[in-house]
Amino acid sequence: xxxxxxxxxxxxxxxxxIAEGAVVFLPVGALEQHGPHLPxxxxxxxSTDVACGAAKLVGGVVAAPLNYGYKSxxxxxxxxxxxxxxxxxxxxxxxxxxxVIRELVRHGARSVVLVDGHYENQWFLTxxxxxxxxxxxxxxxDLRCMRTEYWDFCGIEVLNPMFPGGFPGFxxxxxxxxxxxxxxxxxxxxxxxSLLPDDGPAEFPVYDMYPQSGHGVPPSGxxxxxxxxxxxxxxxxYETVCAGLAGAVRAAFPVR
Ligand code: ZN
Ligand code: MN
Numbered sequence: 001x002x003x004x005x006x007x008x009x010x011x012x013x014x015x016x017x018i019a020e021g022a023v024v025f026l027p028v029g030a031l032e033q034h035g036p037h038l039p040x041x042x043x044x045x046x047s048t049d050v051a052c053g054a055a056k057l058v059g060g061v062v063a064a065p066l067n068y069g070y071k072s073x074x075x076x077x078x079x080x081x082x083x084x085x086x087x088x089x090x091x092x093x094x095x096x097x098x099x100v101i102r103e104l105v106r107h108g109a110r111s112v113v114l115v116d117g118h119y120e121n122q123w124f125l126t127x128x129x130x131x132x133x134x135x136x137x138x139x140x141x142d143l144r145c146m147r148t149e150y151w152d153f154c155g156i157e158v159l160n161p162m163f164p165g166g167f168p169g170f171x172x173x174x175x176x177x178x179x180x181x182x183x184x185x186x187x188x189x190x191x192x193x194s195l196l197p198d199d200g201p202a203e204f205p206v207y208d209m210y211p212q213s214g215h216g217v218p219p220s221g222x223x224x225x226x227x228x229x230x231x232x233x234x235x236x237x238y239e240t241v242c243a244g245l246a247g248a249v250r251a252a253f254p255v256r
Contacts, residue, residue, distance in 0.1 A: 004052050004055040004056055004060060004061060004062050005052065005062050005064075006024075006061050006062060006063045006064060007064045009061075014061065014107070015107070015108075017059075017061050018061070018107050018108045018109050019108060020059075021110075021111070021254070022059055022060050022061045022109070022111075023055070023058060023059075023060040023061070023111040023112070023113055023249055023253055024060065024061050024062075024063055024104050024109045024111065024112050024113070025051035025052075025054065025055050025060055025061070025062045025063065025112075025113045025115055026051075026062075026063045026065070026066070026097070026100055026101075026104075026112065026113070026114050026115065027044065027047035027048040027050070027051040027062065027063075027065035027066070027115045027117065028044075028047060028065065028066045028069060028093075028097065028114060028115065028116050028117065028118065028121050028125060029041065029042075029043035029044025029045070029046075029047050029048070029065060029066065029067055029068075029069055029117045029118055030043040030044065030067075030068060030069030030070075030072070030077070030085075030087070030117070030118035030120070030121070031044070031067055031068050031069070031084070031085070031086040031087075032069070032072050032077055032078075032082075032084070032085045032086075032087070032118065033072075033078055033082035033083075033084050033085050033175075033221045034174070034175035034179065034221070034222075035175040035195075035197055035220050035221050035222035035226065036192070036195040036197060036220055036221075037175075037180065037191060037192045037193065037194075037195040037196045037197065037226065038175050038179065038180060038183055038190070038191060039190045040084045040085075040086075041067060042117075042175070042179055042183060043069060043117035043118040044065050044066070044067040044068075044069075044117060045117075045183075045186070045187060046117050046150070046179065046182050046183070046186070047065065047115045047116060047117025047118075047150060048062065048065045048115075048117075049182075049186050049238065050115055050117070050150040050238070050241050050242055050245060051065075051113070051115040053238065053239075053241075053242030053245075053246075054113075054115075054242045054245040054246045054249065057242065057243070057246035058246050058249050058250060060113075060249070063100060063104065066093075066096060066097070066100075068086060068087065068088050068093075069087065069088065069093065069118040069120060069121045070087060070088055070090055070093050070118070070120040070121050070124055071087040071088075071089075071120060072085050072087060072120060073119075073120050073208065073212075074204065074208065074212060074214065074215070074216060074217050075171060075172075075202075075204045075208065075216075075223075076119040076120065076171040076172075076174060076223075077118070077119060077120060077174050078174060078175075078214075078217050078221040078222075078223065079212045079214055079217055080212050081212060081213070081214035081217070082221055090124045090127075093121065093124045093125075093128075094124050094127045094128045094131065096128075097114065097124075097125060097128035097132075098128045098131050098132050098135070101128065101129075101132040101136070101145065102132065102135070102136065105132075105136050105140055105143060110140065110142045110143050110144065111144050111249075111253040111254075112143075112144070112145045112146070113145075113146045113148065113245075113249060114128070114129070114145065114146065114147045114148070115148060115150055115245070116147065116148065116149045116150065117149075117150060119149070119170070119171060119174075122147075122149060125147045126147055129145040129147055132145060133145070144252070144253060146248070146249070146252055146253075148245065148248070149170075150241050150245065151170050151173075151178065151241065152170075153240065153241040153243075153244030153245050153248070154178075154237050154240050154241050154244070155240075158236065158237065158240050159178075159237075162177060162181075162228065162230075162233050163177065163228070164228075168200075168201045168224045171223075172200065172201050172202060172223045172224040173223070173224060174221075174222065174223040174224075175221060175222045175223070175226065176200070176222055176223060176224040176225060176226045176229075177224070177225070177226055177227075177228050177229050177233070178237060180196070180226040180229035180234075181229045181230055181231065181233040181234035181237060182234040182237055182238055183234065184229060184230065184231035184234050185231045185232075185233075185234030185235045185237075185238055186234065186238065188231065196226050196227065196229070197218070197220035197222045197225075197226065198225050198226075198227050199218035199219075199220050199222045199223070199224070199225065200218055200222060200223050200224035200225055201223065201224040201225070202216055202217060202218055202223045202224065203216060204216045
């Protein structure tokens with residue numbers, strides 16, 4: 001299994017893979033601040049890396065990622081008050097994903113996996129799956145879509161040893177230990193450890209206020225400490241997640 005990226009295949013190669021029943025992965029990320037030490041594209045990069053890793057394990061194809069996502073929220077992404085955070089309206093995101101699913105189905109694909117790398121996308125990707133089925137299900141009753149947030153495949157038993165002070169939860173992990181470790185493993189040239197902040201964990205009320213004000217968000221944009229980040233942690237998390245997603249795909253779809 002060599003190339004998995006659809007954008008790097010000829011149409012004939014892609015058509016053959018789809019005819020063989022390949023599962024198609026669509027990574028969905030965000031363009032969003034990730035603290036001073038990480039680039040804006042982390043969520044799209046990591047969801048694409050995970051999709052590629054899982055696709056290699058199950059003979060899948062990875063469609064070109066969506067590099068934008070739904071509006072950043074203070075309590076899980078630091079919010080919209082940072083330069084560079086560039087977000088979509090929900091209807092745009094839903095429509096984009098529904099358009100891509102419709103096209104994949106037209107090509108013959110029947111198994112689609114949305115690999116979400118940005119917390120705030122979750123329910124809009126769900127809506128895209130729901131609307132895609134309502135639109136396409138009658139003519140293609142064998143269409144199946146999976147929506148997943150990739151970090152959920154990394155169980156607490158894997159994370160616990162990496163968090164001697166206790167795991168703060170995935171929402172506060174924005175630009176923190178998990179994402180920084182994965183970036184150190186997968187894109188070390190894009191991580192500036194000299195700028196690693198030691199903020200947080202951020203303390204928020206249990207409600208959100210609009211318009212967003214950035215209240216409660218540390219100035220760095222990082223919601224909990226990234227101090228313990230390590231490339232070897234990133235490798236363990238990445239390989240765990242890829243294997244977990246591949247296993248879920250084998251269980252959920254009629255694949256080899
Ligand atoms: Zn992120
Ligand atoms: Mn995000």
